[in-house]
Amino acid sequence: MKKVLFITALLFAGLASQAQIDSARFMHSIGFGYQYTQFDGLSNQMQNTYGNNYNLDAGAFTMNFACNSIYKRFMFGGEFGGLRRKVNNDDSMSSTVSQGFGYFNFGYLIIDKPGCMVYPFVGIGGVYSGLVLKNKTASDWTDPDFVIKADERGNFSSVGASINAGLSFKKICNHTHEGKQLQLGLDLGVHITPGKRDWIYKGSDEKVESFGTAENIGYYARFTIGGLMTRVFDRSEYMR
Template identity: 30%
Template sequence: MKKTVLLITLIILLVGLVFSQEVKNGQYGGLGGGDIGAQWLDVKELNTQLKAAGLPELSEVALANGGGGYGVMGRFIIGGEGYGIATKEKSSGNTVHLDIGYGTFNIGYLIFSKQAFRMYVLGGIGGGEISLKISQDPDSTDFEDTLSTFNENTLYTEFPIFKVGINADYILSFSDDEAAGGLAIGLAAGYTYAPVGWVSDWKLSDRTIGSVPNFGPTGPYITFRIGGGGLAF
């Protein structure tokens, strides 16, 4: 899944660079870059079962990183993003690792723009994959014993995702020209909704697993972006 997210991100960045060259008539351009921030997760039901089993509980806030890009045509925006989210907790020799990757196709609308600064609302729809890995440290440091005592299970499923947010970008240009290009910074905040519990088909190896609690990347997010592009005003 990480390779898929990386590929999506690279394609999006390329699209952003292509759009950034189109600065003919009206307001056109594009921006792309890499993101880092925080994603709040819905893990309440999962933590209840982890605690009952004597396993470490996961944090409700996880690191999110990835990237995206968009093109501007008048006041309309079209683009996409790809993200990876990971959180891990370890206690008493047990490790719980949640790994999430997803990509979205986005459409937005400029609500304010002045020279190199712009603010816009953005909505996205896409899909991803989530995996939950639970492992136990081996009791021995001997290689042969490790082969027989090490225990690890990984459950995984795919899911749809929807997101809505408000973004702000600024190209680091300090002139009053009718166009700007170069390094850009941005900030985004919003909410993601992933109905994993409605559509989940959890697998462990080739076996379908039932009675899995509902959890996933549903919650607020905030990210910081650094990248580049060009816009004509």
């Protein structure tokens, strides 16, 4: 009986010791890909004013930087990035659209294996949208809210709260460097900026009602490359 009690005590002691050992993972990456953005209010207004050629909905090269922490199966972290593309260009006008974004993301690993991770995520943050119109004609453009002189540019911008949601696939490679494993991945997602914010003309800081709202939605696919580091720690040290 004493032997049984002794063995049982050793088992419980071992389990208690293991329970104090925990780990967390840290992952950082850079992503390159494609995003198709739809400007609901602006594109309609531009087409009504300047013709069907001035649909500003378009795809563009996009990139981002992300840093995430993983504890158990829960992922949280942040990212920032942007895009820029000349959308239209003809004899009278050229237009360039740009965006910068930042999000705090939260996810849950539905697949968590030594060589593979898959997790859906959702984030909240903000998006800066910029529009540059160049007047390529010999006369000034006059609007109730702005004036763009001949052969000059007009800069417009809008900032709004945004939602980020998607699905991430990560392949963890055996190659290590300075304690970090190489990870390759694919992110598929959408940025939703639903607020009916106005565009602001930088020449006067006035709202441009003729442009409509700056609400937009962007669908993206990005390939990612980065590193994954695992840190093991003793929770009992933090409980003293």
